[in-house]
Amino acid sequence: MKTLILGNGAAGIEAALSLRKHNEETSITLLTESRWLHYYRPKLIHFLAEEQSPEDLITYDEAFYQKKNIYNILGRKAVAIDTSARRVTDQYGGVYGYDQLLIATGSRPFVPPIDGIGKEGVFTLRSITDAQRIRRYSEQVTDVVVIGGGLLGLENSFSLHQLGKKVTVIESVPWLLPRQLDETGGKYLQKLLEAKGLNFLLGGQVETIVGGTQVEGVRLKDGRFISCGAVLVSAGVRGDMDFLKGTPIAANRGILVDDRMRTNVEGVWAAGDVCEHRGITYGLWIVAREQGQVAGLDMAGQPTSYEGSIPSSLLKITGINVFSMGDVKAVGESLEALNESSYKKLVVDDHAHPLAAMVVGDRSAIGTAQKVMSGKVPAEEFKKHLQPPEEHRD
Ligand SMILES: Cc1cc2nc3c(=O)[nH]c(=O)nc-3n(C[C@H](O)[C@H](O)[C@H](O)COP(=O)(O)OP(=O)(O)OC[C@H]3O[C@@H](n4cnc5c(N)ncnc54)[C@H](O)[C@@H]3O)c2cc1C
Secondary structure, three states: OEEEEEOOOHHHHHHHHHHHHHOOOOEEEEEOOOOOOOEOHHHHHHHHHOOOOHHHOEOOOHHHHHHHOEEEEOOOOEEEEEOOOOEEEEOOOOEEEOOEEEEOOOEEEOOOOOEOOOOEOEEOOOOHHHHHHHHHHHOOOOEEEEEOOOHHHHHHHHHHHHOOOEEEEEEOOOOOOOOOOOHHHHHHHHHHHHHOOOEEEEOOOEEEEEEOOEEEEEEEOOOOEEEOOEEEEOOOEEEOOHHHOOOOOOEOOOEEEOOOOEOOOOOEEEOHHHEEEOOEOOOOHHHHHHHHHHHHHHHOOOOOOOOOOOOEEEOOOOOOOEEEEEOOOOOOEEEEEEOOOOEEEEEEOOOOOEEEEEEEOOHHHHHHHHHHHOOOOOHHHHHHHOOOHHHHHO
16 A cells, blocks of 8 residues: 655644554655655744754654654655546656555745736745745845735744844735734734834735836835835735646645545545635644644544634734634624733624634733633633723732
């Protein structure tokens, strides 16, 4: 039995390990475009800001894979799949046969079709190599524009700020973290980040990246111009599914999978950012791991079920605690408080079931919000965090 896994990210590695745990016989090959062994991708934010070696990010060394009898092929990108002959071809013409195939190729940054986007000095951050390029290039610039005020955009911005750059974040929605916070929360967070030295242009859309071969600035649709030497695009991600062309594997925003992470084609599974489960593509590390585990178990003949996740997010490295979980657009009864040091909100339905929670700046409220959202404590518990600070201290 030959198992081939495309991609050594969270989903691919988790699948390989859970498959190996339950099946010592099958050969497992991880075929990956990246030239690095598996690493914890969220740490790239720190890697961008601090002097670290790529090896510091790597989770398992070569010896670990040898012990687990997992064969890594790095620096090879799958470009075609033949599901009838059960083989995959890489960009150099290498051919790999399989009995079972898991597609765990993750996603890529979405780059909007902005005029001038191809200029030298425009970057996205997804890999160690991207972070190295950004660091190197930013040595010669003082001002950077970050396109996108989502989680990754803010984290990227803060890393660049830590590198001593003057950073301006441009976001088309009038407040920050529009997928994680409501307007009050987003605007409150903006004030805290401005106090830390970041600059924001909200409700604006970049129309052109100005310059010769290199970036010199960006022009917004409303005519405003911001001078900068580099642009970091952080406008969400998309699954990269070019290699599906000509296959019967069904895909929408991601490769469609059932609760066992099986695609519509026998012998082919998909997990992580590249897949779409019950209409959702998550783009979250923990979800990719969980889905990878379910796929690995299924490939080992131990079917189990992935039932979906309630997305939750935390903002890293800015030193401001931000938590969001559930559907921030949910309508219901709202328990909320805004004061100088924090913003907290819990939305519940008519039966006091939690629908969404968002917290900016109060670590203890985050703990309670997490417990409420996962059903461990009743929504009432959140109320203790809504009292004015003095009363709360008593
Ligand atoms: C800077 C950064 C910070 C993040 N922070 C967080 C966070 O704090 N919390 C959180 O939940 N999520 C975070 N994420 C998102 C998280 O990293 C992803 O959801 C997660 O990595 C998805 O895992 P995956 O295994 O599906 O894909 P990936 O981790 O993207 O791995 C896919 C692998 O497949 C390889 N590959 C791609 N195409 C091919 C191909 N054609 N052939 C062979 N190999 C291929 C790639 O080289 C890659 O190694 C962050 C992402 C980034 C970039």
